[in-house]
Amino acid sequence: MTTTASERSTTEVAREAGRRRTFAVISHPDAGKSTLTEALALHAAAISSAGAVHGKGDRRGVTSDWMEMEQDRGISITSAALRIDYSDRVLNLVDTPGHADFSEDTYRVLSAVDCAIMLLDSAKGLEPQTLKLFDVCRARRMPVITFVNKWDRPGREPLELLDEIEQRIGLRPTPLNWPVGIAGDFRGLIDRSSGTYTKMTRTPGGASKAVEQVLPAEDAARIEGQEWGQASEEIELLGEIGADFDHDSFMAGESSPVLFGAALPNFGVGQLLETIVGLAPAPTAKTGTRDEPRPVDAPFSGQVFKMQANMDKNHRDRMAFVRVSSGRFDRGMVLTHAATGRPFATKYSQAVFGSERSTIDTAFPGDVIALVNAQALSVGDTLYDGPKVEFPPIPSFAPEHFVVARAVDAGKYKQFQRGIAQLDAEGVVQVLTSDVRGEQAPVLAAVGPLQFDVVRHRMEHEFRSPIDTSPLDYSVARRTDTESAPALHALSGAEVLRRRNDGELLVLVHNKWRLRVIEREHPGLFMEPLLAGGVEEDAY
Structure with a gap:
């Protein structure tokens, strides 16, 4: 019996989907996320040396931090998609901003991945930003792998960190390896499944892989002495309390495999890479707005999770990052834009590694x-091919900071309008307008004030229209409707504006105290909490 071309294509798509692992790294600022990204790429031989080895003071080589402001300030502002071929797998690492002010970009990225790496600082453990991001993962029942970073520096006891994970977020930790030596005196790692010991030696500056020496338990005990004995006792305790890896609870988002290491000197990064390959899930069917799953071997479909303009200073382009959900993508194919029903040509499609680009002909x-x-x-x-599908929209984050933007030079009003519209489409900020304020003075809404720094920088340097921003005394936003809007707008301490990108009416209120007063005195007015990545903001 012969197979048809269609059957061969379906088989190819299913096989290639099974090879993919798409994940994001989530963390609190300064936990070492960009450094870990570089270290993973280094271990996968995707780069020759790690760019983050000199710390925050010299980040010109950091692959994932390509934006000028990122390199100047030593922070991650925008997400970057890194594709890595490793061990017959294709790893799609979607790096995310670490700074809390850019949380909305991170929430969008989490809609495009199948697994998350939760990165913890060995000294600080779970921090507020990590907690918020984990709440989104939990709401989506996303599997989470935990990597305890910076074990080469003074920090807390490993058992204390595990207890904090379980007590604070209800995620049962199941360590796959265990450190020998306290935080700050990192000797190596014991593999819990095999009992073997990997002793690590730091390379100069951490620019290349750490030298690893695998030793049997007897040799390790002789070399490490007391530290080995303590680590062995702790591993026995883990067995007694049942902290063993369970695949089903991991996939259900109930437990998390835990690994220890140090990204800067590249300790334990290879073990993390192998864990991602072995445990992170492959893509599965995604459900559309009509509650119909789109199997991975169905005709092509994908969703835009990020827009970015002017990545290449020589070409003022606008790039859409699309996560492929089903089917095979071939460069040049004409897709359908679900929102408009219009055709969309894909002549120029690329794989992006930080700021580096290469043409991509096929994708799965x-x-x-x-x-x-x-x-x-x-x-x-x-975007889709074949039978129509439209995936649910990606929720916008609830903004907490608001400013009015005006062009410094009235003669550059066209550039001002074009720039504001571009930044709105990219999701850099939310743009709110009203008939009262007019198009010349839009309100910019953001999660954190640093987003406004990005807007001012890009408006001046990319769109040649410097802007002035004046803060507004609002800190709360709620969704409302056309019936309630006039009454809300007339109240003291409140203002109703329309969000440009989706037409939603939002009421801005001075603070939560004033909001409670309005709710109590006007119970019939509609005010609905906004969503943050699928989690109601009040859940925080």
Whole structure:
């Protein structure tokens, strides 16, 4: 019996989807996320040396931090998609901003991945930003792998960290390896499944892989002495309390495999890479707005999770990052834009490694493709081939900071309008307007004030229209409707504006105290909490 071309194509897509692992790294600022990204790429032989080895003071070589402001300030502002071929697998690592002010970009990225690496600082443990991001993972029942970083520096006891994970977020930790030596005196790692010991020697500056020597338990005990004995006792305790890896609870988001290491000197990064390959899930069917699952071997479909303009200073382009959900993508194919029903040509499609680009001819479920000159697309849009599908929109984050933006030079009003519209489409900020304020004075809404720094920088340097921003005394936003809007707008300490990207009416209120007063005195007015990545903001 012979197979048809269609059957062969379906088989190919299913096979290639099974090879993909698409994941993001989530953490609190300064936990070492960009450094870990570099270290993973280094161990996978995707780069020759790690760019983050000199710390925050010299980040010019950091692969994932390509934006000028990122390199100047030593922070991650925008997400970056890194594709890595390793051990017959294709790893799609979607790096995310570490700074809390850019949380919304991180929430969008979490809609495009199948697994998360939760990165913890060995001295600080769970921090507020990590907790918020984990809440989103839990709401989506996303599997989480935990990596305890910076074990080469003074920190807390490993058992104390495990207890904190379980007590504070209800995630049962199941260590896969265990450190020998306290935090700050990192000797090596014991593999709990095999009992073997990997002794590590730091390389100069951490720019290359750490030297690893695998030893049997007897030799390790002789070399490490008391430290080995303490680590062995702690491993016995882990067995007694049942802290062993369970695949089903991991996939259900109930437990998390835990690994220890230090990304800067590249200790334990290889073990993390192997864990991602072995345990992180492959892409599965995604459900559309009509509650119909789109199997991975169905015709092509994908969703835009990020827009980015002017990545290449020589070409003022606009790039849409699309997570492939089903089917095979072939460069040049004409897709349908679900929001408009119009055709969308894909002549210019690329794989993106930080700021480096290469043309991509084919892609499969789990891959991230970058479509150039995507002026017609916005965050959350669906592209498809064959039977129609439209995936649920990606929720906008609840903003807490608001400013009015005005062009410094009235003669550059067109550049001002074009720049504001571009940044709105990319999701850099939310843009709110009203008939009272007019188009010349839009309100910019953000999670954190650093987002406004990005807007001012890009408006001046990319769109040649410097802006002035004046803060507004609001800190709370709620969704409302056309019936309630006039009454809310007339109240003291409240203002109703329309969000430009989706037309939603939002009421801005001075603070939560004033909001409670309005709710109590006007119970009939509609005010609904906004969502943050699928989690109600009040859940925080």
